[in-house]
Amino acid sequence: MVASSISVRTQKLNLWYGTFQALFDVDLEIKQGIITSLIGPSGCGKSTLLRCMNRINERLGYVRTEGRVDIDGQNIYAEEIELAQLRKQVGMVFQRPNPLPISIRDNVLFGTRIHTPKADKLSKEQEEEVLEGALREVLLWDNVKDRLDDTATRLSLEEQQKLCIARLLPLKPSVILMDEPCSALDPKATEAVEELIWQMRGTYTIVLVTHNMAQARRASDECVFMLMGKMIEHTETADLFVTPKDSRTADYIEGRYG
Amino acid sequence: MFTATSLNERNDQVQRRFRLLFLVMTLLLVLPVLIILTLLVVRGAPAISLEFLLAYPKSGMTAGGIFPALLGTIFLVAMALLFSVPLGIAAAIYLSEYAPDNWLTRIINLAIINLAGVPSIVHALFGVGAFVIFFGFGTSILAASLTLAIMTLPVVIVATRESLQAVPQAFREACWALGATKWQTIRRIVLPNSISGILTGVILEVSRTAGETAPIMFTGAAFFLPFLPESVYDQTMALSLHLFVVATQVPDVPDHLPYGVALVLVGIVLIMNATSIGFRTYLRGKKKW
Ligand SMILES: Nc1ncnc2c1ncn2[C@@H]1O[C@H](COP(=O)(O)OP(=O)(O)O)[C@@H](O)[C@H]1O
Ligand SMILES: [Mg+2]
Numbered sequence A: 001m002v003a004s005s006i007s008v009r010t011q012k013l014n015l016w017y018g019t020f021q022a023l024f025d026v027d028l029e030i031k032q033g034i035i036t037s038l039i040g041p042s043g044c045g046k047s048t049l050l051r052c053m054n055r056i057n058e059r060l061g062y063v064r065t066e067g068r069v070d071i072d073g074q075n076i077y078a079e080e081i082e083l084a085q086l087r088k089q090v091g092m093v094f095q096r097p098n099p100l101p102i103s104i105r106d107n108v109l110f111g112t113r114i115h116t117p118k119a120d121k122l123s124k125e126q127e128e129e130v131l132e133g134a135l136r137e138v139l140l141w142d143n144v145k146d147r148l149d150d151t152a153t154r155l156s157l158e159e160q161q162k163l164c165i166a167r168l169l170p171l172k173p174s175v176i177l178m179d180e181p182c183s184a185l186d187p188k189a190t191e192a193v194e195e196l197i198w199q200m201r202g203t204y205t206i207v208l209v210t211h212n213m214a215q216a217r218r219a220s221d222e223c224v225f226m227l228m229g230k231m232i233e234h235t236e237t238a239d240l241f242v243t244p245k246d247s248r249t250a251d252y253i254e255g256r257y258g
Numbered sequence B: 001m002f003t004a005t006s007l008n009e010r011n012d013q014v015q016r017r018f019r020l021l022f023l024v025m026t027l028l029l030v031l032p033v034l035i036i037l038t039l040l041v042v043r044g045a046p047a048i049s050l051e052f053l054l055a056y057p058k059s060g061m062t063a064g065g066i067f068p069a070l071l072g073t074i075f076l077v078a079m080a081l082l083f084s085v086p087l088g089i090a091a092a093i094y095l096s097e098y099a100p101d102n103w104l105t106r107i108i109n110l111a112i113i114n115l116a117g118v119p120s121i122v123h124a125l126f127g128v129g130a131f132v133i134f135f136g137f138g139t140s141i142l143a144a145s146l147t148l149a150i151m152t153l154p155v156v157i158v159a160t161r162e163s164l165q166a167v168p169q170a171f172r173e174a175c176w177a178l179g180a181t182k183w184q185t186i187r188r189i190v191l192p193n194s195i196s197g198i199l200t201g202v203i204l205e206v207s208r209t210a211g212e213t214a215p216i217m218f219t220g221a222a223f224f225l226p227f228l229p230e231s232v233y234d235q236t237m238a239l240s241l242h243l244f245v246v247a248t249q250v251p252d253v254p255d256h257l258p259y260g261v262a263l264v265l266v267g268i269v270l271i272m273n274a275t276s277i278g279f280r281t282y283l284r285g286k287k288k289w
Helices: A046-052 A083-089 A104-115 A124-137 A157-166 A187-200 A213-219 A237-242 A247-253 B006-047 B050-054 B067-098 B103-116 B120-134 B141-165 B169-177 B182-190 B195-211 B239-249 B256-285
Strands: A006-017 A020-031 A035-039 A063-071 A090-093 A175-179 A205-209 A222-227 A230-236
Touching: A006 A046, A006 A205, A020 A046, A020 A205, A020 A222, A020 A230, A035 A046, A035 A213, A046 A175, A046 A205, A083 A090, A083 A104, A090 A157, A104 A124, A104 A157, A104 B182, A124 A157, A157 A187, A187 A205, A187 A213, A213 A237, A222 A237, A222 A247, A230 A237, A230 A247, A237 A247, B006 B256, B050 B067, B067 B103, B067 B141, B067 B182, B067 B195, B067 B239, B067 B256, B103 B141, B120 B141, B141 B195, B169 B182, B195 B239, B195 B256, B239 B256
Parallel strands: A035 A205, A035 A222, A090 A175, A175 A205
Antiparallel strands: A006 A020, A006 A063, A222 A230
8 A cells, every 4th residue: 555645634733622631732644545543542532633623623612722734735724724615625424423304315415515606506417426426435325226315314323324424425525534433333334334434445534533442453554542632652553453662552452441 | 029018018108199199289280271261161152253253342342343452463463473583583593503602692691581581561661661752653553563572582582592402413513514604504404404393482482472461551552443553653452452441441341241352362372372283293293303
C-alpha cells in the first residue's frame, strides 16, 4: 500500500469544554486513503478529536479550540473557511444510526439537494443515477431498490447505518469520520458494516473511532491510542497490538483500563 | 414454597387500600366536570335551536338568539390567533433552535413562563393602556383581539417549543454534519416533523381564549349591539360577555337562556379541543420514528 500523502493533520490541538480541557496538544497525521482507528478508554477524547475534524463541536457555545487542523492541506479553523463546504468534504457517521425521518431516496439525495442552487437542480434521471450509485456503493441497492419511497427510519439498524454512509457519498467527500459506527449493531450487522468500511478503503480517508480493540485490529491500517486527552501512540495497527512502544498502550491492549 | 406469609398479606392489604384511595381521588376529579356538563345540557338544551344561533337578541336580551355574540367570539379568537400564532411560532423557533444558552435566553424563557401566569384582568388593563389608548384603536375588535393575542402568546410559545424539542437532536446533527445551515435543517426536517404537533398544541392551548371575558370587556366587547360590526375598529358582542350580562345584569331573563349561551360557549371550546386531539392522535399514528 502506497499511502503517503497526509489527509488530516492536527498541530498542537487543544480543546476545552468550558473550563474542562478535553484535548492536550494533539499532533496527528492521518494518511490519505487508509483506515485509521482511534482507540482508548471511554472518555479519553476520541469523539472530541473526531468532532474537531468537521468542526461540529462548535455548535456547543462553550467549546474553545486552539491549534490547527489541516484537511487536504487547508487549515479548517482559518477565518475564511465555509462550514458548509468543509462538511461536504468531510462526512460523518454517528454512533447511533440517524437516518432522517424522510424516504430512503430523500435521505440519499438530501446533501445534493441542499448544496445545489435552485437553477442547477438535478433532473429526475440525474437524481436516480446519483441515488443508485450511492446505494450500490454501500451494498444496499438490491435490498431497497423496490422501496425507495419508504421511510428510512423503518429500515433495520444495519441498513440504516449503511444508508447513513450512503448519504455522504453524493457529496464526494475525501474524508469520512466514523464515531463507533457499529456499537449499536449486533455482531452480524457489525461484520457487514465493517466489511463495507473495508471496501471503501482507498477511495476515502477513513477515521474510525472504536472502543472495540478487536475491531480496530481487524478493520484498520493504522491505529492511534489516546489516553486522557493526549495522543500516546500512533503506528501501524499490526505493530501497535504486537509491539506497543508505550507501556500505557500495552496496559490498555492487555485490558488493564477496561 | 411460594405461599403468602403474613407480611405479604399485610403488604397486599396496604397496597389495595392505596389503590382505592387513588381511585376515589380520580373519581372526585371527574365528578365536577360531569355535573357541570350534565347541568349545562339539561338546562341549556331547551334553549338551543337554529334560530337561537342565528337570530339577534330581542326584548332587552330576554329572548331571541345570540348570533352577534357567536360571530363576535369567532372573530375575536380567529384574529387573536392570526396575531399570536405566527409571532409565537417564530419566537419559539428562535428560542429553541437559535438562541445561545446564556443568561439572556434564560431570562427570556423565565419571563415567558411567568407571563403565562399573569391574571387576565392584568392583560386587560395592559390592553386598554396600549391598544385602546396609546395606539388609538379605541374599544374595538382590533384592540380586543390584540389583547387576547398578547395573553395567548406565552402558551403558544411554550406549546411550540415543546413540539420542536420533541424532534430528536440526532436529526439536527445529521443535517449539520451534511453541511446544512440551521435554517435548512429547520425548514426541511424540524418543521415538517413538528408543525402538526405545533398546530394541535396551539389550538388546544388557545381554545380557552374563547371563554375569556376580562381581557375583552374593556377593550372591545360590547353589552349589546343591534347590528354587526363593519370593520375591525368597531366593537362587537361576544359570547363570554353576553353570558355574564344575561346571567347577572338583565332582569327577567328566562332560566334556560344563560344556560343555552354557556352550552354554546363550552361547545365551541370542546369542538376545538376534540378536533385538535383527534388530529394529534391521527398524526401520532403516522409518526415516523
Ligand atoms: N458536550 C460536552 N460537554 C462537556 N464535556 C464533554 C462533552 N463531551 C465530552 N465531554 C468530556 O470530554 C471528555 C472526552 O469525551 P469524549 O470525546 O466523548 O470521549 P470518548 O469518545 O473517547 O469516550 C470526557 O471527559 C467527557 O466527559
Ligand atoms: Mg465517544
